[in-house]
Amino acid sequence: xxxxxxxxxxxxxxxxxxxxxxxxxxxxxxxxxxxxxxxxxxxxxxxxxxxxxxxxxxxxxxxxxxxxxxxxxxxxxxxxxxxxxxxxxxxxxxxxxxxxxxxxxxxxxxxxxxxxxxxxxxxxxxxxxxxxxxxxxxxxxxxxxxxxxxxxxxxxxxxxxxxxxxxxxxxxxxxxxxxxxxxxxxxxxxxxxxxxxxxxxxxx
Ligand code: MD3
Ligand code: FE
Numbered sequence: 001x002x003x004x005x006x007x008x009x010x011x012x013x014x015x016x017x018x019x020x021x022x023x024x025x026x027x028x029x030x031x032x033x034x035x036x037x038x039x040x041x042x043x044x045x046x047x048x049x050x051x052x053x054x055x056x057x058x059x060x061x062x063x064x065x066x067x068x069x070x071x072x073x074x075x076x077x078x079x080x081x082x083x084x085x086x087x088x089x090x091x092x093x094x095x096x097x098x099x100x101x102x103x104x105x106x107x108x109x110x111x112x113x114x115x116x117x118x119x120x121x122x123x124x125x126x127x128x129x130x131x132x133x134x135x136x137x138x139x140x141x142x143x144x145x146x147x148x149x150x151x152x153x154x155x156x157x158x159x160x161x162x163x164x165x166x167x168x169x170x171x172x173x174x175x176x177x178x179x180x181x182x183x184x185x186x187x188x189x190x191x192x193x194x195x196x197x198x199x200x201x202x203x204x
Pocket of ligand 1 (some may be wrong): 172194
């Protein structure tokens with residue numbers, strides 16, 4: 001357990017190889033029911049290089065109309081699949097938040113994909129942390145402060161790593177600079193999967 005910065009905790013290799021494989025099998029089942037879609041930027045419609053799907057009661061989507069959480073897949077119109085039990089257990093163990101997560105955003109990065117620096121502000125509940133799980137090829141992750149243009153630090157995220165962002169880190173700028181292709185054999189097709197578990201609404 002490494003305290004990276006105020007509010008940021010990193011557990012390198014938190015999931016053993018067998019746990020990573022079991023979680024991957026669950027995610028394959030999620031993606032069969034809720035296929036990966038290509039999100040688009042608000043207004044311009046420019047496609048993201050990352051492909052996404054979700055599980056849990058709510059899912060994050062983005063298109064010309066904006067960023068939002070919704071209960072239905074944007075292309076199939078079906079509810080998102082249930083969140084796999086091992087993810088709920090990981091949240092219970094590590095999040096320190098007394099309510100379950102409502103969304104698990106599943107990001108898939110092929111070799112050249114990246115995600116620019118951004119804040120996660122589409123949730124109503126910022127008192128809950130965001131829990132991230134990395135699978136497959138490693139990535140260079142960058143995190144800064146709550147102001148754009150501040151100092152940033154880089155971290156390599158490898159398969160099985162878990163990160164928690166809470167407190168003052170919850171509104172920090174962050175992004176993925178690049179994928180280290182060929183650094184893991186977990187995904188036969190290569191690339192990286194990142195899961196983010198989130199609370200979206202304020203608990204009643
Ligand atoms: C820090 N995902 O989905 S995970 C995202 O690897 C996102 O796919 C990246 O940024 C990925 O929004 C980074 C680590 C992460 C996730 C959410 C955060 C860091 C965060 C929210 C607040 C602060
Ligand atoms: Fe983010």
